[in-house]
Amino acid sequence: MANQVEGFDFEQRHGKERVRVARVWKNKDGRHFIVEWSVSISLLSDCVASYVRDDNSDIVATDTMKNTVYAKAKECSELLSVEDFSVELAKHFTSFYKQVTTAIVKIVEKPWERVSVDGQPHEHGFKLGSEKHTAEAIVKKSGALQLTSGIEGLSLLKTTQSGFEGFIRDKYTVLPETRERMVATEVTALWRYSYESVHSIPQKPLYFSEKYLNVKKVLVDTFFGPPKVGVYSPSVQSTLYQMAKATLGRFPDISSIQLKMPNLHFLPVNLSSKDNQIVKFADDVYLPTDEPHGSIQATLSRFWSKM
Ligand SMILES: O=c1[nH]c(=O)c2[nH]c(=O)[nH]c2[nH]1
Numbered sequence: 323m324a325n326q327v328e329g330f331d332f333e334q335r336h337g338k339e340r341v342r343v344a345r346v347w348k349n350k351d352g353r354h355f356i357v358e359w360s361v362s363i364s365l366l367s368d369c370v371a372s373y374v375r376d377d378n379s380d381i382v383a384t385d386t387m388k389n390t391v392y393a394k395a396k397e398c399s400e401l402l403s404v405e406d407f408s409v410e411l412a413k414h415f416t417s418f419y420k421q422v423t424t425a426i427v428k429i430v431e432k433p434w435e436r437v438s439v440d441g442q443p444h445e446h447g448f449k450l451g452s453e454k455h456t457a458e459a460i461v462k463k464s465g466a467l468q469l470t471s472g473i474e475g476l477s478l479l480k481t482t483q484s485g486f487e488g489f490i491r492d493k494y495t496v497l498p499e500t501r502e503r504m505v506a507t508e509v510t511a512l513w514r515y516s517y518e519s520v521h522s523i524p525q526k527p528l529y530f531s532e533k534y535l536n537v538k539k540v541l542v543d544t545f546f547g548p549p550k551v552g553v554y555s556p557s558v559q560s561t562l563y564q565m566a567k568a569t570l571g572r573f574p575d576i577s578s579i580q581l582k583m584p585n586l587h588f589l590p591v592n593l594s595s596k597d598n599q600i601v602k603f604a605d606d607v608y609l610p611t612d613e614p615h616g617s618i619q620a621t622l623s624r625f626w627s628k629m
Pocket of ligand 1: 486497556557558559585616
């Protein structure tokens with residue numbers, strides 16, 4: 323929210339971060355479903371008087387925002403996607419309060435997964451998986467929407483079919499060229515959907531949950547290649563690009579994707595004492611590291627679309 327205040331430009335927003343909520347649904351056959359969300363809300367609203375004139379009469383209390391998360395979670399009578407919940411919440415803030423012009427709702431979902439016991443899906447037992455599903459809805463009073471989904475913490479590694487050659491060599495370069503190395507990363511992905519209004523998003527239940535799983539599969543499958551032979555990666559940059567391109571190629575309603583792929587180095591181990599070599603590296607013993615790490619990121623968008 324930008325204003326002119328006492329001869330200055332002034333921008334402000336306020337909200338509540340990391341409101342944690344879990345919601346359970348139970349179907350008629352006794353099967354339970356659970357989601358656990360950490361919800362962050364930020365409102366652009368006309369409440370400049372609270373900053374400059376000690377007048378709070380236009381403030382939506384952040385405590386009220388927190389309560390709204392629980393009230394809306396209660397109102398949801400059926401399991402829904404984290405995207406749909408973020409849109410519902412954001413719609414509430416922009417339509418209910420005349421002061422609020424834009425609501426930004428970001429949610430991180432904990433990866434609770436149904437367990438199987440003796441090969442059978444358990445009715446009410448869950449274990450924590452690894453990577454997280456995220457969603458961000460930015461909703462304006464007009465109903466204009468920006469919807470972004472993402473994955474955080476998707477750890478991937480392959481033990482071969484990776485190399486790095488032909489890079490700049492100068493007086494500080496020591497890294498040998500190689501066509502045989504390990505490659506490991508922790509993917510953070512953010513993709514923007516092309517729906518531009520709260521009225522134009524697909525109504526199919528769990529549409530975005532399914533999409534999330536499909537995007538994740540395309541990213542993972544592209545990273546690894548076919549199970550027997552894999553696919554050669556000449557650089558993290560090249561693999562990242564292939565992953566982004568495959569996503570836009572496969573999903574027409576995704577307009578752009580940002581990928582962050584740190585290069586988590588596994589260093590060759592060579593150990594020698596004065597008179598013998600204890601360990602000679604033969605693509606077998608590595609020192610895993612997490613810092614320093616390479617940082618490689620890019621955004622791929624269709625023409626005319628923004629991230
Ligand atoms: O895939 C890679 N990309 C780089 O930019 C880079 N830089 C580096 O030292 N190793 C690698 N590997």
